[in-house]
Amino acid sequence: MDRAQPKLNILFIDDEQHILSSLKRLFMDEPYDVYTASSGADALELMKKLQFAVIVSDQRMPVMSGSEFLEKAKIMQPESLRMVLTGYADINTAMNAINIGGASRYLTKPWNDNEIIMIIRDAAEKYNLLVENKRLTELTIKQNEELRKWSTELEFYVQQHTIDLSKRNKELDELNKKMQQTLGQIIVSFTTLMELRDKSMHSHASNVALMSSDIAGKIGLNDDAIKKISIAGQLHDIGKIGIPDLIMIKNPEQYTIDEMHEYKKHPIRGQAALDAIDFFREPALLIRHHHEHINGSGFPDMLKGDQIPLGSRIICIADAMDRLVNSHEISMSVEDALAKIKNELTIKYDANLYAYLAESACERLKASALPKDNIELELKPKDLVPGMTVSKDIRTGTGLLLIKKYTVLNNQNIETLRRSYHIDPASTGVFVWAKRK
Numbered sequence: 001m002d003r004a005q006p007k008l009n010i011l012f013i014d015d016e017q018h019i020l021s022s023l024k025r026l027f028m029d030e031p032y033d034v035y036t037a038s039s040g041a042d043a044l045e046l047m048k049k050l051q052f053a054v055i056v057s058d059q060r061m062p063v064m065s066g067s068e069f070l071e072k073a074k075i076m077q078p079e080s081l082r083m084v085l086t087g088y089a090d091i092n093t094a095m096n097a098i099n100i101g102g103a104s105r106y107l108t109k110p111w112n113d114n115e116i117i118m119i120i121r122d123a124a125e126k127y128n129l130l131v132e133n134k135r136l137t138e139l140t141i142k143q144n145e146e147l148r149k150w151s152t153e154l155e156f157y158v159q160q161h162t163i164d165l166s167k168r169n170k171e172l173d174e175l176n177k178k179m180q181q182t183l184g185q186i187i188v189s190f191t192t193l194m195e196l197r198d199k200s201m202h203s204h205a206s207n208v209a210l211m212s213s214d215i216a217g218k219i220g221l222n223d224d225a226i227k228k229i230s231i232a233g234q235l236h237d238i239g240k241i242g243i244p245d246l247i248m249i250k251n252p253e254q255y256t257i258d259e260m261h262e263y264k265k266h267p268i269r270g271q272a273a274l275d276a277i278d279f280f281r282e283p284a285l286l287i288r289h290h291h292e293h294i295n296g297s298g299f300p301d302m303l304k305g306d307q308i309p310l311g312s313r314i315i316c317i318a319d320a321m322d323r324l325v326n327s328h329e330i331s332m333s334v335e336d337a338l339a340k341i342k343n344e345l346t347i348k349y350d351a352n353l354y355a356y357l358a359e360s361a362c363e364r365l366k367a368s369a370l371p372k373d374n375i376e377l378e379l380k381p382k383d384l385v386p387g388m389t390v391s392k393d394i395r396t397g398t399g400l401l402l403i404k405k406y407t408v409l410n411n412q413n414i415e416t417l418r419r420s421y422h423i424d425p426a427s428t429g430v431f432v433w434a435k436r437k
């Protein structure tokens with residue numbers, strides 16, 4: 001380390017002045033500040049004012065011997081290097097000074113000049129190392145303490161930040177759920193408006209969306225895929241909006257060639273209407289292919305088998321099922337509809353989906369069976385309570401579907417119903433199942 005260091009202080013103690021003088025002379029050219037004292041008491045006084053690197057004391061002195069002085073010096077300045085200066089005859093007392101006074105060694109009188117200079121230099125260097133070592137140890141302790149403090153502060157900051165983030169995430173999650181819910185409600189409202197044009201197919205879009213997402217769930221598709229299939233199911237016939245009313249009121253089996261040509265445009269129109277919106281791009285593709293047949297005889301692109309997106313194959317089979325069971329003209333039983341679809345598996349539908357369709361249809365039938373201890377009641381909106389199950393589709397006075405049959409009422413949909421009955425009142429009350437008392 002290249003740090004500018006102050007000169008070290010060296011202290012010699014002897015009751016004989018000529019010895020002190022010669023020692024002072026000897027160290028005149030050395031890089032130390034040399035101090036002398038003629039007694040232990042004087043030396044201790046000096047030590048109150050100055051820090052000494054090396055202290056060399058004569059052993060044999062009146063009043064306070066060298067070892068007595070060094071013992072006191074050790075207490076005052078424990079880091080200094082202490083030595084005792086003695087004649088040959090005093091070896092035993094010198095050993096005492098080493099043991100009691102913590103002297104690092106003893107020097108003999110008379111001394112060899114070069115030897116004593118070398119010893120003092122050596123001791124001064126050792127003192128420097130000791131002081132530096134002490135400084136570094138203290139610095140390490142201080143830095144460790146600071147590190148510990150920083151680490152605690154950092155830990156606290158990270159904890160606080162994590163709490164803030166998870167709170168923010170929760171808020172975002174809730175906002176996202178609300179937006180998804182609103183989007184779902186907008187889509188349903190929109191398709192309900194569309195279905196007003198085709199009175200024979202009330203609730204068709206919602207039925208197809210429900211059955212399609214049910215089948216997708218049974219297959220084991222992930223939530224994102226199920227959601228896209230549900231949206232596509234809800235909007236699959238949105239392209240029919242461009243079909244003239246005269247065609248809409250007919251059954252597709254009665255179409256002329258030109259009318260069929262017009263009708264076959266609706267999947268492409270549906271895709272084109274939604275493709276501009278990023279969120280709808282994937283559902284829009286499923287809509288384009290919802291009339292493709294497994295053997296390639298469908299439209300608009302005459303795709304075959306696996307070429308048809310899975311979501312489109314699901315919507316196609318659910319669409320057929322709902323038309324067979326729920327359209328006013330056909331109105332088949334669930335069993336007959338399933339039998340008809342089974343017959344057309346290699347022509348129109350994906351045979352792998354049939355079992356899931358049948359399972360879903362049977363579950364719906366079971367769910368619709370009215371438990372024996374329930375009775376159907378017609379209630380005013382103000383008398384509805386959460387937990388009641390709707391027994392007939394609820395529509396506004398002008399025919400918009402508000403809530404589907406089998407929906408369990410909660411505070412939110414009861415509130416919507418009450419508002420709607422105020423704006424566009426239906427001619428009847430709300431039909432619900434309630435437990436027989």
Ligand SMILES: [Fe+2]
Pocket residue numbers: 236237266290291
């Ligand atoms: Fe369609």
Ligand SMILES: [Fe+2]
Pocket residue numbers: 204236237319
């Ligand atoms: Fe349809």
